[in-house]
Amino acid sequence: xxxxxxxxxxxxxxxxxxxxxxxxxxxxxxxxxxxxxxxxxxxxxxxxxxxxxxxxxxxxxxxxxxxxxxxxxxxxxxxxxxxxxxxxxxxxxxxxxxxxxxxxxxxxxxxxxxxxxxxxxxxxxxxxxxxxxxxxxxxxxxxxxxxxxxxxxxxxxxxxxxxxxxxxxxxxxxxxxxxxxxxxxxxxxxxxxxxxxxxxxxxxxxxxxxxxxxxxxxxxxxxxxxxxxxxxxxxxxxxxxxxxxxxxxxxxxxxxxxxxxxxxxxxxxxxxxxxxxxxxxxxxxxxxxxxxxxxxxxxxxxxxxxxxxxxxxxxxxxxxxxxxxxxxxxxxxxxxxxxxxxxxxxxxxxxxxxxxxxxxxxxxxxxxxxxxxxxxxxxxxxxxxxxxxxxxxxxxxxxxxxxxxxxxxxxxxxxxxxxxxxxxxxxxxxxxxxxxxxxxxxxxxxxxxxxxxx
Amino acid sequence: xxxxxxxxxxxxxxxxxxxxxxxxxxxxxxxxxxxxxxxxxxxxxxxxxxxxxxxxxxxxxxxxxxxxxxxxxxxxxxxxxxxxxxxxxxxxxxxxxxxxxxxxxxxxxxxxxxxxxxxxxxxxxxxxxxxxxxxxxxxxxxxxxxxxxxxxxxxxxxxxxxxxxxxxxxxxxxxxxxxxxxxxxxxxxxxxxxxxxxxxxxxxxxxxxxxxxxxxxxxxxxxxxxxxxxxxxxxxxxxxxxxxxxxxxxxxxxxxxxxxxxxxxxxxxxxxxxxxxxxxxxxxxxxxxxxxxxxxxxxxxxxxxxxxxxxxxxxxxxxxxxxxxxxxxxxxxxxxxxxxxxxxxxxxxxxxxxxxxxxxxxxxxxxxxxxxxxxxxxxxxxxxxxxxxxxxxxxxxxxxxxxxxxxxxxxxxxxxxxxxxxxxxxxxxxxxxxxxxxxxxxxxxxxxxxxxx
Numbered sequence: 001x002x003x004x005x006x007x008x009x010x011x012x013x014x015x016x017x018x019x020x021x022x023x024x025x026x027x028x029x030x031x032x033x034x035x036x037x038x039x040x041x042x043x044x045x046x047x048x049x050x051x052x053x054x055x056x057x058x059x060x061x062x063x064x065x066x067x068x069x070x071x072x073x074x075x076x077x078x079x080x081x082x083x084x085x086x087x088x089x090x091x092x093x094x095x096x097x098x099x100x101x102x103x104x105x106x107x108x109x110x111x112x113x114x115x116x117x118x119x120x121x122x123x124x125x126x127x128x129x130x131x132x133x134x135x136x137x138x139x140x141x142x143x144x145x146x147x148x149x150x151x152x153x154x155x156x157x158x159x160x161x162x163x164x165x166x167x168x169x170x171x172x173x174x175x176x177x178x179x180x181x182x183x184x185x186x187x188x189x190x191x192x193x194x195x196x197x198x199x200x201x202x203x204x205x206x207x208x209x210x211x212x213x214x215x216x217x218x219x220x221x222x223x224x225x226x227x228x229x230x231x232x233x234x235x236x237x238x239x240x241x242x243x244x245x246x247x248x249x250x251x252x253x254x255x256x257x258x259x260x261x262x263x264x265x266x267x268x269x270x271x272x273x274x275x276x277x278x279x280x281x282x283x284x285x286x287x288x289x290x291x292x293x294x295x296x297x298x299x300x301x302x303x304x305x306x307x308x309x310x311x312x313x314x315x316x317x318x319x320x321x322x323x324x325x326x327x328x329x330x331x332x333x334x335x336x337x338x339x340x341x342x343x344x345x346x347x348x349x350x351x352x353x354x355x356x357x358x359x360x361x362x363x364x365x366x367x368x369x370x371x372x373x374x375x376x377x378x379x380x381x382x383x384x385x386x387x388x389x390x391x392x393x394x395x396x397x398x399x400x401x402x403x404x405x406x407x408x409x410x411x412x413x414x415x416x417x418x419x420x421x422x423x424x425x426x427x428x429x430x431x432x433x434x435x436x437x438x439x440x441x442x443x444x445x446x447x448x449x450x451x452x453x454x
Numbered sequence: 455x456x457x458x459x460x461x462x463x464x465x466x467x468x469x470x471x472x473x474x475x476x477x478x479x480x481x482x483x484x485x486x487x488x489x490x491x492x493x494x495x496x497x498x499x500x501x502x503x504x505x506x507x508x509x510x511x512x513x514x515x516x517x518x519x520x521x522x523x524x525x526x527x528x529x530x531x532x533x534x535x536x537x538x539x540x541x542x543x544x545x546x547x548x549x550x551x552x553x554x555x556x557x558x559x560x561x562x563x564x565x566x567x568x569x570x571x572x573x574x575x576x577x578x579x580x581x582x583x584x585x586x587x588x589x590x591x592x593x594x595x596x597x598x599x600x601x602x603x604x605x606x607x608x609x610x611x612x613x614x615x616x617x618x619x620x621x622x623x624x625x626x627x628x629x630x631x632x633x634x635x636x637x638x639x640x641x642x643x644x645x646x647x648x649x650x651x652x653x654x655x656x657x658x659x660x661x662x663x664x665x666x667x668x669x670x671x672x673x674x675x676x677x678x679x680x681x682x683x684x685x686x687x688x689x690x691x692x693x694x695x696x697x698x699x700x701x702x703x704x705x706x707x708x709x710x711x712x713x714x715x716x717x718x719x720x721x722x723x724x725x726x727x728x729x730x731x732x733x734x735x736x737x738x739x740x741x742x743x744x745x746x747x748x749x750x751x752x753x754x755x756x757x758x759x760x761x762x763x764x765x766x767x768x769x770x771x772x773x774x775x776x777x778x779x780x781x782x783x784x785x786x787x788x789x790x791x792x793x794x795x796x797x798x799x800x801x802x803x804x805x806x807x808x809x810x811x812x813x814x815x816x817x818x819x820x821x822x823x824x825x826x827x828x829x830x831x832x833x834x835x836x837x838x839x840x841x842x843x844x845x846x847x848x849x850x851x852x853x854x855x856x857x858x859x860x861x862x863x864x865x866x867x868x869x870x871x872x873x874x875x876x877x878x879x880x881x882x883x884x885x886x887x888x889x890x891x892x893x894x895x896x897x898x899x900x901x902x903x904x905x906x907x
Contacts (some may be wrong), residue, residue, distance in 0.1 A: 036536030043496025065591040067472030071500035093465035110464035160494035161520040448663035
């Protein structure tokens with residue numbers, strides 16, 4: 001029985017369809033999720049945890065009951081070239097008595113033991129929901145341990161209910177700001193950058209870093225991708241901050257600009273178009289040294305030449321297919337729309353968990369007629385639009401994947417669990433290949449929507 | 455010997471999950487039910503992600519989405535609004551509400567809020583049934599949440615009445631494939647039954663032509679109602695106490711006898727299960743199962759030399775660990791360490807009931823431990839293989855020990871939801887996999903490249 005799916009009362013303003021005569025876009029966003037709406041979002045803690053996760057030579061201890069640490073154990077595909085402390089899961093594992101009498105002592109003992117055992121270069125302490133209620137003074141515990149152990153111990157105020165994922169990003173940036181400026185800037189070139197908001201999923205930061213280094217630019221810190229405490233501490237010595245994933249790291253870039261006078265530019269490494277622009281924009285910033293731009297051009301030419309023939313094969317097969325995008329940050333959707341166009345695909349749904357008004361306005365500009373734009377969507381809505389718009393592909397994360405597969409739709413994982421790099425020129429090739437392999441798979445012939453038996 | 459626990463303060467790589475996860479899983483086994491977590495948005499999202507990565511199915515869990523005001527003034531408004539929205543969007547028969555550390559700590563009286571909600575909206579037409587389980591994350595582990603949800607389901611819905619020709623089966627946290635197998639056994643015995651929770655289809659179902667707000671399958675509400683008039687309840691779980699279990703409630707409230715036993719893994723425990731079935735039906739086991747048993751005994755003979763004297767570390771939920779250990783014992787593998795993040799305090803004694811000479815055999819039991827504790831044991835105990843969920847991979851890689859993946863979660867292999875563990879069939883599958891793991895290990899370790907093993 002086919003029944004109409006309606007948008008929940010209280011969410012109508014978070015859904016917009018681009019049509020002629022429907023030019024006003026005033027998406028309600030930047031709000032907490034509607035109770036009972038089954039949002040795909042997580043919480044403040046999640047925002048902090050994902051940003052700081054790839055700092056590999058620090059221990060990350062989650063202060064609270066066991067769940068928050070258990071569900072974030074080795075959750076991201078953020079790889080390290082050296083230490084791998086970030087892949088361990090540490091929890092103060094508060095029990096009922098700790099909740100009643102306070103968890104400070106347990107946190108203190110936990111930190112001391114873990115620092116003795118793992119000898120990290122720093123520690124991040126995440127407070128979870130319950131800490132916001134029982135009032136543990138984690139700042140005081142961190143100060144005490146810092147003094148005793150002689151390494152930075154940063155409190156991260158990420159109580160789950162105190163806002164949205166974005167507030168978690170801010171808390172993470174606050175913790176990073178405590179580190180920045182505490183290291184020596186000796187040996188840092190004038191032509192130097194920090195890479196912000198690149199999490200080194202499947203080694204993506206290494207790919208990007210290599211491009212910039214080939215251009216003759218020094219990368220001081222990759223911050224939160226294959227991150228190291230010492231590099232973060234001296235990152236205020238760089239000349240420019242290059243910010244991807246604007247949602248999470250713009251706050252940090254702004255604070256660094258204010259405090260250290262380091263300007264920042266926003267970039268994206270997804271798709272040939274945006275990837276090339278990321279190199280050109282940096283080269284342009286260092287315009288006085290022309291050879292940087294020359295080298296950037298060479299990289300772009302060589303890389304695109306390398307992948308172009310294969311890309312044509314994908315494009316031929318995929319032209320006319322329709323995609324739905326639902327990802328965490330809105331900035332990523334811009335690049336994905338362009339990347340999909342490169343392989344002949346159009347976008348029928350574009351949405352994000354945490355976009356803001358500017359993001360959605362820009363999305364509207366970019367999208368075709370008939371495209372649906374959503375903020376903080378849920379499985380029911382996503383399914384509705386996938387079916388109505390007859391999408392052939394969904395781009396999302398773990399929670400979106402089964403929706404696509406149930407409905408006989410291809411899927412590309414563009415979230416933090418991915419194992420294949422999708423950034424850089426090679427990333428665009430990987431992306432096109434993954435989309436091709438999912439959309440063109442012969443298994444969909446058995447899907448009921450494509451004529452298979454029910 | 456005292457059961458050892460951990461000496462560390464912090465938990466490192468936990469060997470357990472939190473209470474609400476188990477409740478959500480159990481609620482997925484009720485027909486037309488939407489699980490609902492009263493707490494922060496993150497709890498629902500993380501748990502969905504964790505479950506989806508194992509079951510590969512859409513798993514919607516609603517949240518009351520606490521914010522700062524909610525935490526100060528209480529969750530009543532958010533919970534009511536959330537229930538209204540879930541009712542509108544999903545049109546459920548049942549909403550399964552579980553608490554979190556947040557709502558428990560602020561002391562929300564959920565039952566009172568539910569009464570207020572029903573008073574306010576009850577006249578608007580039929581309302582979904584509300585099943586409420588208290589599952590503070592700072593207590594116990596996911597398995598406690600699972601049993602709390604099952605118990606609260608019967609507590610809410612079960613009705614008494616004249617005894618029916620019907621048996622309840624509360625199998626605990628098992629795989630969808632195991633659930634299907636149990637249903638097959640009851641059907642073949644010709645014994646009407648209510649199995650709760652039945653997520654065999656909701657978490658391992660077919661493709662959709664249209665969108666389904668709630669996937670098909672699950673134990674129907676009226677079937678749960680009839681559990682109060684069943685002739686008996688069979689309940690699996692060595693460490694599950696009557697005071698915390700669904701069958702325990704039904705026995706106390708309606709006098710339905712509770713027949714409790716370990717999870718039937720291995721021939722000895724499965725025989726016990728079939729004896730119960732034969733007694734209840736007054737019929738011999740169908741020939742099909744005797745055949746399964748014969749094949750299994752035959753396989754034991756064919757494979758015994760590969761496994762005898764081998765040492766294994768088993769970890770996971772206490773009840774699963776106990777039954778796997780009992781099975782290993784009957785094929786000659788020594789479960790040198792039986793470890794769990796759970797802390798019922800009963801594991802050692804219950805295992806002793808199944809393996810009376812466990813001390814002489816050098817079987818060690820540790821509860822309340824994490825993967826770092828278990829990893830440290832591998833260095834001392836030098837086992838031949840590890841048996842447990844896929845979270846043991848980190849230590850398996852480090853200690854270069856083969857890992858046989860069973861139970862939940864299996865996040866790094868395909869088809870975890872279709873693995874069998876129970877009965878003759880499940881034991882056969884486990885035995886084949888164990889033998890093959892050992893053979894593969896041997897084959898790979900030999901430079902000769904034997905093509906017959």
